[in-house]
Amino acid sequence: MASHPRLREVLARALDNGLPVGAGAARLLRGNHDVIAQCEEFFARWLAPASAGVTELKCLLTSSGYQANYLLLSSLPQRGDIILYDANVHASMRDGIRASAAKSFHFRHNDLGDLQRLIAQNKNSEQIFILTESLFSMDGDFADITALHDLAIQHNAILIADEAHATGIYGPTGKGLCENIPRTHLITIHTGGKAFGAAGGIIAARADIIDYLINIARPFIFATAPMPVLALALQTAAQILDEETWRREKLLQICKSFRREMGDGRVENNNISPLPSPIYPLVLGTDAKALEASQKLQTAGYDIRAIRPPTVPENTARLRISLNISHTPEMLDELLALLKTI
Numbered sequence: 001m002a003s004h005p006r007l008r009e010v011l012a013r014a015l016d017n018g019l020p021v022g023a024g025a026a027r028l029l030r031g032n033h034d035v036i037a038q039c040e041e042f043f044a045r046w047l048a049p050a051s052a053g054v055t056e057l058k059c060l061l062t063s064s065g066y067q068a069n070y071l072l073l074s075s076l077p078q079r080g081d082i083i084l085y086d087a088n089v090h091a092s093m094r095d096g097i098r099a100s101a102a103k104s105f106h107f108r109h110n111d112l113g114d115l116q117r118l119i120a121q122n123k124n125s126e127q128i129f130i131l132t133e134s135l136f137s138m139d140g141d142f143a144d145i146t147a148l149h150d151l152a153i154q155h156n157a158i159l160i161a162d163e164a165h166a167t168g169i170y171g172p173t174g175k176g177l178c179e180n181i182p183r184t185h186l187i188t189i190h191t192g193g194k195a196f197g198a199a200g201g202i203i204a205a206r207a208d209i210i211d212y213l214i215n216i217a218r219p220f221i222f223a224t225a226p227m228p229v230l231a232l233a234l235q236t237a238a239q240i241l242d243e244e245t246w247r248r249e250k251l252l253q254i255c256k257s258f259r260r261e262m263g264d265g266r267v268e269n270n271n272i273s274p275l276p277s278p279i280y281p282l283v284l285g286t287d288a289k290a291l292e293a294s295q296k297l298q299t300a301g302y303d304i305r306a307i308r309p310p311t312v313p314e315n316t317a318r319l320r321i322s323l324n325i326s327h328t329p330e331m332l333d334e335l336l337a338l339l340k341t342i
């Protein structure tokens with residue numbers, strides 16, 4: 001998507017027609033350009049559950065996914081609240097948690113029993129927040145969103161799901177793994193830097209939560225608004241993905257056949273899921289092994305990186321294979337042969 005001709009053309013034309021490159025100020029001052037507001041309205045419709053009569057959904061655009069997570073978590077949970085987060089959530093969530101006045105505990109990766117134990121221990125807190133990624137960025141496995149959402153409803157908690165790696169790919173029409181779940185007990189984070197081929201972040205939540213963030217969140221109030229062209233890029237990318245459904249169908253096909261050849265590549269507590277994932281972790285253990293393997297692959301022309309602690313737990317250094325639709329069957333066959341030699 002990053003080099004999609006229509007995406008380039010729409011942005012180039014908008015700039016030619018006078019769209020300013022920079023927003024010029026914070027949103028609450030002069031930085032609130034029409035294209036930004038239109039983009040947020042577009043995504044509120046794009047992400048709205050299909051069923052009628054659901055709670056109003058609003059969106060907030062940020063300059064990056066990191067900012068979206070940081071902004072939300074540093075601002076919404078209050079002293080007296082409790083944040084329960086999956087041990088494998090992204091650094092941007094962790095940094096937001098650190099900046100929050102709420103207490104926090106992690107639960108074992110994808111372990112609902114451990115989460116329930118923590119909920120029981122903290123049932124007297126004002127508000128419980130449960131944090132997860134829907135598709136985990138380093139293990140390529142999935143959270144059980146339905147079960148987490150059920151738990152959130154049961155305990156009147158709020159589930160915050162980072163859909164960075166799922167938006168544009170999963171869900172009945174590619175809106176992510178939370179597609180069609182009302183936002184009464186759910187907030188979702190979407191990033192523009194992955195399937196959309198651009199950058200930026202979107203927080204999708206109940207209108208009262210978004211309005212609260214607009215009034216309170218310092219990373220929103222005291223930052224220059226996102227570049228107007230970014231808002232245009234995200235909206236256009238979503239429209240293209242809606243039209244070109246073959247993209248996600250092809251990607252999932254590639255993931256399926258790769259996984260068939262490689263095995264399910266599971267690491268500890270990696271959710272057994274029928275869904276194929278474009279992130280394939282090949283855990284090799286030591287840093288040295290992972291580095292040596294990635295160098296071999298890079299010499300052969302495969303841009304596969306070694307991911308090492310602290311990004312992943314000790315002794316789980318790995319190759320992170322990331323599949324996309326430009327990968328041909330021939331490339332993947334050659335890669336599989338190379339991986340066998342490793």
Ligand SMILES: Cc1ncc(COP(=O)(O)O)c(C=O)c1O
Nearest residue numbers: 064065066090137164191193200
């Ligand atoms: C799960 C997850 N959340 C958030 C982010 C941050 O998004 P961005 O790169 O747009 O800042 C990333 C990675 O970049 C990610 O993998």
